[in-house]
Amino acid sequence: MSNDDTISFFGRMKEKLIETKQAWARDGRLITGQTAEYEQRLPPGQRLVQDWPVLDLGVHPNVPAQKFRLDIDGLVERNVSLNLDEFMALEQVDSTSDMHCVTQWSRYDNQWKGVATRTLLDMAVPKPHAKFVIFHAHDGYTTNVRLDQFDQPDCFLVHEWNGKPIDRQHGGPVRVLIPRLYLWKSAKWVRRIELSHVDKPGFWEVRGYNNNGDPWLEERYS
Numbered sequence: 001m002s003n004d005d006t007i008s009f010f011g012r013m014k015e016k017l018i019e020t021k022q023a024w025a026r027d028g029r030l031i032t033g034q035t036a037e038y039e040q041r042l043p044p045g046q047r048l049v050q051d052w053p054v055l056d057l058g059v060h061p062n063v064p065a066q067k068f069r070l071d072i073d074g075l076v077e078r079n080v081s082l083n084l085d086e087f088m089a090l091e092q093v094d095s096t097s098d099m100h101c102v103t104q105w106s107r108y109d110n111q112w113k114g115v116a117t118r119t120l121l122d123m124a125v126p127k128p129h130a131k132f133v134i135f136h137a138h139d140g141y142t143t144n145v146r147l148d149q150f151d152q153p154d155c156f157l158v159h160e161w162n163g164k165p166i167d168r169q170h171g172g173p174v175r176v177l178i179p180r181l182y183l184w185k186s187a188k189w190v191r192r193i194e195l196s197h198v199d200k201p202g203f204w205e206v207r208g209y210n211n212n213g214d215p216w217l218e219e220r221y222s
């Protein structure tokens with residue numbers, strides 16, 4: 001395939017994938033109509049997997065260590081801009097949590113290493129009227145959460161999974177991890193964290209997916 005053919009091939013693949021997932025939202029696929037307490041470990045309509053599936057727009061950006069940069073800006077007292085060494089020099093925390101994807105799979109007991117979102121928020125200091133967090137990724141993907149959902153002790157920017165660097169297909173070198181929301185809220189290849197006083201629905205949120213995305217409330221679609 002010529003370079004142009006390759007680009008349009010991936011373009012069509014990507015369109016097809018997006019169209020399929022939008023149809024899921026239109027049809028309300030996988031909805032059980034049940035809710036559960038957070039104490040019930042497996043959220044309604046989910047099934048357990050042992051491996052870790054890959055889900056994204058079909059483009060896996062290459063972010064070599066020398067090119068890595070993480071910016072935290074918007075409604076903050078101090079703009080933060082870190083290269084990979086600076087990010088790795090921050091306090092590193094080990095944590096274990098479950099993942100829940102809207103396409104129905106859940107995976108228990110993932111061991112992560114990374115920087116607590118609270119560490120990053122302590123550096124940037126959100127202004128009082130900052131209420132939302134918008135993630136911008138290297139593949140053009142965006143997703144949004146409320147600041148209070150991001151500012152939780154189980155939320156991290158992670159770079160290791162089960163003792164190894166997170167590989168490129170899963171968003172390495174550094175991705176977001178918000179374990180109590182569906183995994184589409186956890187941006188891979190994160191480049192920029194924007195704090196805002198207005199909500200900015202992201203890639204899937206404007207394509208039929210729920211703005212909040214709580215698995216226990218089965219907030220799959222809007």
Ligand SMILES: Nc1nc2c(c(=O)[nH]1)N[C@H]1C(S)=C(S)[C@@H](COP(=O)(O)O)O[C@H]1N2
Pocket residue numbers: 052053054055056057058101102137138139141169170171183184185186187188189190
């Ligand atoms: N940058 C970026 N982050 C992303 C996505 C994406 O396409 N691009 N897809 C999201 C979706 S829909 C899911 S389900 C999870 C999947 O993460 P995984 O491939 O590591 O399982 O990543 C989320 N984060």
Ligand SMILES: [Mo]
Pocket residue numbers: 055101102103183184
């Ligand atoms: Mo997803």
